[in-house]
Amino acid sequence: MANTMSPGDKVLMFETGHFATLWHKMALRLDIQPEFLGLPGYEGWRHGVQADMIEARLKEDTNHALKAVCVVHNETSTGVTSDIAAVRKAIDAxxxxxxxxxxxxxxxxxxxxxxxxxxxxxxxSGSQKA
Structure with a gap:
């Protein structure tokens, strides 16, 4: 797989709050095809990324159509922080x-x-927050 992203590529995203939702919208504007995983409703905004859900979905993607997994580390809107090391372990597993x-x-x-x-x-990242 080439380490580039192009219009039409598919990515896996995880909804954890407002900024994950904005990232999803940005991907659509850039003609990236996001698949949005998450817990139901606003309940998902109270939890970080669920690495087991990412692992299960990637195991289903046997032709490797998904080019990237995109997650938010810390959601400003909720203060929820995701376990990024667990996401890497899920991708590798x-x-x-x-x-x-x-x-x-x-x-x-x-x-x-x-x-x-x-x-x-x-x-x-950016220097304007935290």
């Missing part, structure tokens, strides 16, 4: 080549984040 892309705009300076140690491929 599924034997899937998807990139791990993490939005840590509000988490980088306020919560533990280890890009290299956790095997993150792309980190998106």
């Amino acid at each position: 599924a034997g899937h080549p998807a990139l791990l892309i993490v939005d840590t705009i509000s988490g980088l300076a306020s919560a533990d984040y280890r890009h290299d140690e956790w095997g993150v491929d792309v980190t998106v």
Whole structure:
């Protein structure tokens, strides 16, 4: 798999709150085809990423159509922080080549984040938060 994203590519996202929802909308505007996993309703906004759900979905993707897994590290709207190391372990356990892309705009300076140690491929952040 090439380590690039192009219009029409499929990605797996996990809904954890407002910023995950905005990331989903941005992907649609960029002609990326997101599949949005999550817990039902606003209950999902009270929990971080469920790595077991990501692993199960990636195991189903035997032709590797999903090019990336996109998750939010820390949701500003709820304060929920996701276990990014567990997401990497889920991708690896599924034997899937998807990139791990993490939005840590509000988490980088306020919560533990280890890009290299956790095997993150792309980190998106900014200096305006935390």
